[in-house]
Amino acid sequence: MWGLNLPVVLALAAIGGVLAWRRANTLVWLLYTGGALWAFFRFGFAVPIPQSVATIYLGITGLALVCYASSSRERLSETIQPIQRLILEPRYRLALAGLLVALPALAAYNVYADLTVPLEAPGFGREVHPPPPTEMTVHDETIDMATAENPYLHYKHDDPELYAEHLENGRRVYYENCFWCHGDGMGGDGMFAHGLNPVPSNFNDVGTLPILQSSFVQWRIAKGAPGLPASGTPWDSAMPAWEKFLTNEEMWDVNLFIYDFNGYEPRALGQH
């Protein structure tokens, strides 16, 4: 739920509840807050968040905790006194010895884990739907990206039979050319998808076709990877420039078909 790893979040909240109930002292609360935030960032999300983001956030909250602890004389002494007692009072001698061993061991383990992390190929982000040009020319036809719509979409209401013909032609085009990557069911999981990086678009996804104008989809079909700006890492994408293989009508038809197959409508003009 909400992209969270619920058991972890609930467990952290439960520990907080117990501390409140037992009226834990300031030091314990400070340790709990820091530890709980660390655990939340590390294990609390269903999809792991980038290490750098977590590090920055933990750094800021760490500073905030220090500020909080030293913000008044009372808080400071509440924070420090338990530590002093641990160090001074003979009855804590065993706990102190344990701590003296445990902290260096933890630091050593951290360094070890950092050094022996398995090597990974460097990864770079890319813009999935980069801004399109204002117009494009395909097979000598110039298309204004802001205003162009699928010329066959209106047949859906005006001439259902003709619409069905265009859809069938789009189906032919799709299954002669597209499904190797985008998949039979259009889940972006075709038989070649595992060998491609970036992975092919998933047309079932509500975050893809419905948020795009059909002119954008047409741009991506006609110009493919070579038409992408650098932010879309055109050098990695296997999307062909279909104008090399298909006519304008075939590309509009397959554009029509992928929307229809998934039960989506293109984003209307001027709709944000």
Place this chain on the structure above:
Amino acid sequence: MTGHAMGRTPAAATLAAALLVALPASAQVDLGTEEQRAAGKVVYDKYCGQCHGDTGDGNGYATPRVRPKPRDFTTGKYKFRTTPNGMLPTDDDLRRIIEIGAPYTSMPGWPNLTSAEIQNVIYYIKSFSPDFENPDRYAEPIEIPRPLESTEESIARGRVLYEEQACGACHGEVGRGDGASAPTLVNDKGDPIRAADLTQRWTYRGGPTKEDIYRTFSTGLNGTPMPSYADSLEVEDRQHLVNYVYSLGDGDDPNYGTLITAVYSDEPIDLQDGESLDALFESAPMTRFPLVGQITEPGRNFFPPVTSIEAQAVYNRDEIAFRVRWHDLRADTSGRNNPNLEVPMWDEDNGIGGDAADDSGDSDDFFGDFGGEEVPAEDDFFGDSGDDFFGDGGDDFFGTAVAGAGGAEFSDAVALQFPASLAPTESPELKPYFLYGDAQNPVDLWFVNLTYGVADTFRGRGSDAIEPTEADIVEAVTSYDQGAWTVTYKRRRSSRAGVSFAEEQYTPVAFSVWDGFNRERGNKRALSSWFYVYTEPSVEQAVAGPVLRAALIVLVVELLVVFLVRRRARQKAADEQAEAASLTATEAPAV
């Protein structure tokens, strides 16, 4: 679709009654109700017809460009069954394939379909073949026993059986799908078919488990050269054979990686000294990379037989060596090949169908004659291809050989691809276009035509702009052993024209493999996306030092804190004592 009534209408009842009269005494004939079949047709038309054909004949839009071909449901022949050879599959057999698909074929799994939708589709699929009305074609599923433990004895016994039954004739001596008759295999429609590469279990069409393998041995794959061994081998022997075949596998999962780690060695890299070379690579980790068909640029390759390549690398002070290995059912070492060879449009799908319009007049004749149905094995086919090279020899070869067995014309080949220069530091993500580079960012290809076994270097500035270069000397040695090609490259680490391999550097690398048998050449190839090779530091990074240092620093800080706190407490106590003493001292006289 699930909303359709499951109950029987009068029409369905009549049909069922008619069946009962005509075909008595078979509980297994279950063709569903008319409503169920109608509901199945809706699902079929949306998800299945594009490959299996709207009439179930296996001739959909995608058919010319996929291999193996989609099932022709009108034949009633099914490969993956729990029923004896030649019999019809059970509904559960059909359901299994619909749910999980057949790996490394164009048949995907359909996890989005509900159980009822799948059942309806099964009823509809069965209506394509009259066989399903014939109770004589039904049989009880075979029993699949619990697999035997893979003991040494069992595997050894399996090995004997593998040899006795001549499994190697198709699957190859060590199971790489390279048997002597592998290139000639066809199914009973005359379409070429490949013997499974038993070492790559993840590609088994029928599934990778011991139970799956046992099922295949015991039922055979109807319509293919894979027979059933139910009559020739006892249950236990089949189980031993399962264990042997299982032992040939490299694991259930291909474990595709993204990085080659090049390890440092002090030893010289001598390509001519096979033994020391093998010893060098022994220490280098091996990574498997997925290969897919090149279908972005003209000269598309829709069904590449080579689906992965393994790679490793070692380097010394001056040189770096790469070793790649992949499986191929035979060594095609008599033809020509280079990254520049043009592939006519009709040859994308081996002339089976489609795209003739883009081509010259002669290929129209060809398609007129064949109507996209038969695999061409006629002289016309190559005579008209306008390819001088072919000559008469080619005609003879194809006239007599099995369709699609085109090994003699094009040789096997492989290429490593590197960027001609590394990305600038301000945009480290920048790479050349992974399809032979682009005008701004060229690539270097280390190409080996396995007919000659030497490395040729090309510079690519796009698929239509590839030129030979002589800037760097790349050496190569090649070998083909029981279905596996191994190619080892060597080059100086530093280069003035191309990329240099500095220590601790990530260098993009991509692969191409051409299978001459599949008529692959030029742009028609299997390829990978960009991956990386990392040149590991030559001096091994010690772990113990930094770890001890970290522990020591923390310990010192701890001890310091403890010391300071205690000293302060002592001082405080001393002060208090002193104060108390001085108080006592000053007050004393008063007492």
